[in-house]
Structure formats: C-alpha cells, structure tokens
C-alpha cells in the first residue's frame with residue numbers, strides 16, 4: 476500500500492472557510508457574469524496554488540469553463556479526468572433563503588452540495604499535490620464547467636474530448652443518501668412537443684377554431700401516463716406554454732418533457748412511444764423534438780467500473796469509512812459522468828455527503844468533508 480502522508484487538508488474549520496468563500500459567490504447557470512465571477516475566484520485560487528490553468532471562453536451566453544492540471548505532467552498520455560461544475564440552480568439572492576451557516580454538523584448554503592463541496596475538494600486535492608511536489612502515476616486534469624445544471628450544452632464537446640484522452644473519470648457530484656457514491660445513472664431524454672391548431676375568435680367563430688392548448692392537454696396526459704415506477708421509468712412534462720389571449724382559440728402550444736429510463740432499451744422504447752403519439756383532435760398537428768441527452772450506465776454492465784469501485788472501497792476502508800454505492804441509479808438524477816462513460820470507467824458522486832439539493836435546505840455533512848477529499852486524493856495518487 477502506498478504510504479500516505481497525514482491529511483494535507485489542514486483542519487476542517489479552515490477547509491470549510493475556504494469552501495464557504497466559494498458558496499458565497501452565487502453562480503446560477505443562466506447568469507454568465509455571475510458564473511464567471513466564480514470561475515475567476517477558482518482560477519485565482521488554483522494559480523496561487525501552483526497549478527497550470529486554462530480558461531475556455533463561454534459560448535451561447537454561458538459562462539467560461541476552466542481546466543486545471545498538476546504542474547509536473549502536461550504530456551498527452553491518458554490520465555485522470557476530475558469533473559466538476561461551478562454553476563448552480565439557485566438564482567442570485569438565494570443566500571438570503573439559505574444563508575451560509577453551520578448547524579448540528581451541517582454546513583448550509585446554495586449549491587454547497589451540488590456541487591461546490593465536491594468542486595472545492597478537487598481544487599484542494601490539486602493544490603495539495605502541487606504543494607507536495609510528488610508526481611502522481613497518471614496526469615491529473617480537473618475540469619470545471621459552467622452549464623451542467625442546464626444540460627451541459629456548451630461543455631459537452633469539451634467533456635467528451637477530455638474523456639477520450641483519459642483513462643479514468645472521477646465526478647465530484649454529491650454523495651447520495653447514506654454517503655453512497657454513484658455507479659449507475661438513469662438515461663435522461665429531453666424532448667419538446669409543439670402543437671399547432673387553427674386560430675379563431677373565441678366569441679364569434681369558436682366553432683371554426685382548433686385549440687392547440689386543448690390538444691396539448693390530452694397529449695400531456697398521454698405522456699404522463701407513460702411513467703412506470705415499477706420499471707424505473709418517469710415521463711415528466713415540466714413546462715407548458717400556449718395561446719395568446721383569453722379571447723383567441725390558440726394556434727400554438729408547446730411543452731418540455733423530461734424522461735428518465737434505466738436502460739438503453741427502455742430509452743429507445745419510450746422515445747419511440749412518445750414519437751408515435753398522434754393528435755387526438757382533427758386539424759391539429761403535433762411535432763416532437765429532442766431525444767436522449769445522457770445515456771444510462773450501471774456498474775453491473777461494466778466490469779471496469781466495478782474494478783474502479785472496488786479500488787475506491789479499499790482506499791475508503793483505509794481512511795476509515797465504508798464506501799457504498801447506489802447500484803440502480805434510483806434517486807441519482809443525471810450528470811456529466813454520462814458523457815464520459817462511453818470512453819472511460821467512471822466513479823460519480825465522490826463529493827461530500829449532503830442533502831436538500833436544489834432546495835433552500837441544501838447542506839453538506841461537515842464530518843464528510845475531509846474524508847471524501849482524502850478519498851479523491853488517494854484515488855489520484857494510486858490509479859495507474
């Protein structure tokens with residue numbers, strides 16, 4: 476077994492103070508300036524820590540992305556990709572609803588769990604490696620993206636490119652219920668339905684109109700009826716819009732659909748079923764857009780992920796905790812791990828333990844901060 480030094484992360488209060496500085500910079504995905512303030516803070520932190528950083532300008536109105544590398548390896552041999560996002564779902568002002576504070580062993584704040592806690596652990600790890608000056612067996616690259624919570628449209632290409640050049644990917648999303656890391660995720664499809672009817676004056680020509688809103692209402696029910704909890708399949712219509720005024724039979728309506736499926740076969744089947752829906756009322760048209768955004772994966776189907784998990788489990792036992800996983804992907808949501816998994820084995824959910832994600836109760840368990848950072852450090856120290 477490798478000889479590990481004492482934890483390089485100092486005491487937990489100092490560590491938490493640094494993390495809270497990150498949380499204090501609110502960074503919702505749709506506010507590129509806010510996300511870039513966060514990116515700048517992290518960039519300065521890493522540069523001061525002796526890391527090589529590269530800032531990738533944002534596109535399509537999103538914030539920048541940031542790449543950081545350990546200073547002793549800039550060769551092109553496949554290494555370890557540590558994946559983080561610095562955007563959150565919380566609008567600027569959320570600090571008023573979930574102020575930074577520590578109560579009963581929990582540290583609160585918007586985005587502290589998803590995923591500034593894990594993102595901070597990645598920076599702390601890189602900095603401690605740089606400070607120790609001992610090269611790791613493999614090159615280590617940390618990628619901070621700015622748009623994960625909105626589907627990673629502007630970072631997906633970069634993630635996939637780096638994953639293809641890597642040997643392993645470690646994703647710093649928060650650990651789940653009971654500290655479980657994530658070795659399976661459901662596939663995520665993002666789709667839209669557009670409905671076109673025929674407009675008419677609601678007072679003097681209602682009979683000639685064909686309401687797109689009415690058609691959409693029936694389609695929403697058909698879509699939602701595809702949810703099958705037993706099989707782990709959900710179809711959620713999360714946003715609807717349509718019509719122009721009360722006194723007009725609406726010509727247009729649309730909805731956004733989120734689909735979660737456990738397997739590739741389910742993805743194909745459910746998406747095909749959605750696309751086969753036909754209008755209920757005459758003279759209306761429906762069109763579906765979008766498709767599978769993140770492919771499902773599970774450890775059972777990937778021996779390389781199983782081996783990586785076993786390795787991490789042994790390291791955790793050495794640190795002093797039992798590492799467990801979430802093997803069915805239930806309750807795990809989607810993540811950028813799914814863009815890496817076609818190319819490399821992935822461990823996800825390596826961030827601190829927390830709960831209340833995306834709510835005003837979001838927090839991390841303080842006593843998991845150092846042990847999870849230590850696990851990441853030992854992973855990059857031992858993977859070869």
Ligand SMILES: [Zn+2]
Nearest residue numbers: 589590623648
């Ligand atoms: Zn996240």
